[in-house]
Amino acid sequence: GAGVSQSPSNKVTEKGKDVELRCDPISGHTALYWYRQSLGQGLEFLIYFQGNSAPDKSGLPSDRFSAERTGGSVSTLTIQRTQQEDSAVYLCASSLGQDGGYTFGSGTRLTVV
Amino acid sequence: GQSLEQPSEVTAVEGAIVQINCTYQTSGFYGLSWYQQHDGGAPTFLSYNGLDGLEETGRFSSFLSRSDSYGYLLLQELQMKDSASYFCAVRDPGGFKTIFGAGTRLFVKA
Numbered sequence: 001g002a003g004v005s006q007s008p009s010n011k012v013t014e015k016g017k018d019v020e021l022r023c024d025p026i027s028g029h030t031a032l033y034w035y036r037q038s039l040g041q042g043l044e045f046l047i048y049f050q051g052n053s054a055p056d057k058s059g060l061p062s063d064r065f066s067a068e069r070t071g072g073s074v075s076t077l078t079i080q081r082t083q084q085e086d087s088a089v090y091l092c093a094s095s096l097g098q099d100g101g102y103t104f105g106s107g108t109r110l111t112v113v
Numbered sequence: 114g115q116s117l118e119q120p121s122e123v124t125a126v127e128g129a130i131v132q133i134n135c136t137y138q139t140s141g142f143y144g145l146s147w148y149q150q151h152d153g154g155a156p157t158f159l160s161y162n163g164l165d166g167l168e169e170t171g172r173f174s175s176f177l178s179r180s181d182s183y184g185y186l187l188l189q190e191l192q193m194k195d196s197a198s199y200f201c202a203v204r205d206p207g208g209f210k211t212i213f214g215a216g217t218r219l220f221v222k223a
Contacts, residue, residue, distance in 0.1 A: 004155075033210065042200065043156065043213040056209045091155065101146060101158030102211065 004105035006092050012111045013082055021077040021108045025094030032075050033102065034067060035091045043091065049075060082112045115139045117201055117214035124220045125191055133186045133199050133217045141206030145177050145184045148200045156200065196221045
């Protein structure tokens with residue numbers, strides 16, 4: 001696609017429920033990244049994909065968080081048993097390679113109540 | 114580990130010039146990037162410096178001094194629409210991720 005597309009744009013969920021966040025990167029971009037941004041804060045790295053593999057998962061905050069990427073394209077970030085501290089904007093970005101700038105999606109605003 | 118420091122807020126007047134500084138500590142270095150983010154929007158890539166010196170793109174310029182572990186973003190002829198947060202970022206040489214600073218919130222006043 002023309003840009004990085006994320007869905008849903010907003011998600012309100014009850015504590016303890018599972019959520020899935022989707023990212024559709026720019027066509028042909030092999031690198032895909034997930035970041036998290038709390039209100040007024042910087043960007044916290046979660047995970048990096050090169051193709052379908054994830055060589056860097058070091059930012060996932062707990063085993064409740066997982067992500068996959070299929071066909072070298074769409075990625076899904078899953079949060080199990082959501083907690084209130086998971087509330088944040090989850091941003092996805094893609095790039096042609098590791099160098100150069102990232103193109104970010106508009107994010108998914110997750111609110112856990 | 115990697116860390117970046119930048120001022121939390123900067124205020125300037127429309128039409129003026131403003132400089133946002135960034136200092137970094139990294140075990141290796143693969144270049145300094147800058148991103149702009151408007152409230153409620155996605156971060157947008159502005160510039161990348163891999164080597165020392167000044168890179169200019171329209172009203173925006175970015176500078177890097179690797180010997181000083183320092184860079185800055187220079188915004189000229191400020192416009193109200195430049196009010197946003199600006200993040201400096203470095204790539205983690207030990208992995209594949211980009212580390213972002215906490216961001217500088219720029220307020221442009223009339």
